Amino acid sequence: MPKDWAGSGIDLHLDPDTSGGRRAGLERALRAAVRSGRLAPGDTVPSTRALAAQLRLSRGTVTAAYDQLAAEGYLTTVPGSGTRVAETARPAPAGPDISPGARAPVHDFLPGRPDLSAFPAQAWLRSTRRVMAAAPPEVYALGDPRGRPELREALAAYLGRARGVHADPGRIVVTSGYAQSLGLLAGVFAGGGTAAVAMEEPGHPFHREIVRRHGPEIVPLPVDEFGARTEALDRAGAAVLTPAHQYPSGATLHPDRRRAFAAWARATGGTIVEDDYDGEFRFDRRPVGALQGTAPGRVVYAGTASKTLAPALRLAWLVLPAHLVEPVTEAKRLADAHTQSLGQLVLADLLRTHAYDRHVRASRLRYRRRRDRLAAALRDRVPHVRVQGVAAGLHVLVLLPDGGPDEPAVLERAGKLGLALMPLRDHWQDPSGRPQGFIVGYSTPLGSAYPSALDALCAALA
Structure with a gap:
């Protein structure tokens, strides 16, 4: 009977x-694996006995090949730790696609x-330990x-x-990100006969x-300093809005318009998706x-952990x-059956223990x-630039003056x-004749580099 390699390490x-x-x-195959990056620096390779069994070679052949690659600097042997790919054996990185200058x-x-x-790694780890200690076997199905x-x-x-949402657990569907949420809804709308969806412009x-x-x-729903306007709604069966902090302008939907959108949905049977x-x-x-x-009978509330x-x-x-x-x-079931369970349980623990609230408050101050x-x-x-949307969120809109510089010059x-x-140009369906500017996300630069990042930003906009 041939040797069983299923447990060979x-x-x-x-x-x-x-x-x-x-x-x-064998030497050529090992060199190619290292050069291509399939075997990365520090990776452990199989023992000579295990690899010989897997490839049906003699152990002496594998040992000789390992010795040759060690002499060439591809592999290194550490007593007690086996044979590894040498730290100096790095594949040549592909050059970035950067324009001249x-x-x-x-x-x-x-x-x-x-x-x-x-990211609250310690809180996430504590919740993960609690979840893993108590999770029943059916969690993995x-x-x-x-x-x-x-x-x-x-x-x-x-x-x-925290958000004033009328939420019953039976009416909540957990998804794999807002992009999936919107895709599921768009498919359901189309399947139900909705021919047009109103979306904010920009x-x-x-x-x-x-x-x-x-x-x-x-x-398109035009946006001004009071948020999305309602005059184009008669052409749509659903509307997607960002009422708390319009993306990208930063406007907050005015109370009169909130009432007008809700009245439209009730009167026409339309649906509002609140992002x-x-x-x-x-x-x-x-x-x-x-x-x-x-x-709550006409509005879909869409939330995400991506920003928090x-x-x-x-x-x-x-x-x-x-x-x-x-x-x-049903659309979710057909898309991917369900969203992975362990992350859901960890987030549930963060919410129940209020670790999520504490993280949000600390983030808000930062x-x-x-x-x-x-x-x-x-x-x-x-x-000379005009800044909008500073009251909330993780970005501001910086509008450029009519006299320049324009977007290409700043870029x-x-x-x-x-x-x-x-x-800003990509956020208009038709950018011709539209205001120019930049959506500046101030949450992304690392904290220690933030002062130099601001210096670079001001130099680019000068």
Whole structure:
């Protein structure tokens, strides 16, 4: 009976060409694995006995190949730790695609994510330990497409308390990020006969594409200092809004318009999707309550952990009107069965123990200090620009003056300064004749580098 290699230790896929000899073929295959990066510096390789069994070679052949690669500097043997890829055996990195005169980004002012260095790792670890100690075996199986009941119950309590949402756990669906939330809703809308969805103008281009891909036409809702306007609603069956902090202008939807949108939805049977992407981060007065609280039968509340914790967690949620629970749940089931369970349970524990609240409060103070420093730097050093949306969120909109510089000129300077910036132009469906500017995410630069990042930003805008 051939030797069973199923328990032979470390797996390493190699397919040596032995036409020129077994040892030479193995050496070539190992060199290629290191050069390509499949075997990274510090990786442990299988023992000579295990690799010989896997490849059906003699142990002497494998030992000789290892000795040759060690002599060439590819491998190193550490007594008691086996054979590893040498730290000096690094594949040549691919050169970045940077235009002439530009530097690789040193400072990141792109919007859309929190300060990742401030992720509450210790709180997450404590919650993970509690969850893993008590989790029943069924946690590791596929479950309810709506998500774990523990998280839906914790979310219902938190959202009602902190955001004024009318949330029943049975009407919450946990998703793998807001992009999936919007895609599920767009598909359900299209399947129900909604031919057009109203979306803010300017607005997030990626979100427009998600809706458009599912079939509905996009109806632009013009935005001014009071948020989205309502005059184009008669052409749409649903509307997607960011009422607490419009993206990208930063405007807060005026109370009269909140009432007008809710009245439209009730009168026409339309649906409002409330994207509350950073509603917890309001700095100058009490956070604005969710629009959903005024019309829970017509408003879908969409929340996410991407701005409060980290986008890589892929945890978001929908609080649905009763008539949308079944179709959205079925759409979620067909999309990916359900969102991974362990992360849901950890977030539920953070919410129940109020560690989530503590992290949000600490983040709010940190981001307010950053916003204040940014606003002061722009006011004092580049007074020709106009800044909007400073009252809340993780970004501001910096509008350029009519006399210049324009977006291409600022982007060219930013590239030479190693600065990553997001221009406003891509957020218009038709950018011709529109105001020019930049959406500056002040949460992304590392704290220690924030002063030099502000210097680079002001130099690019000068």
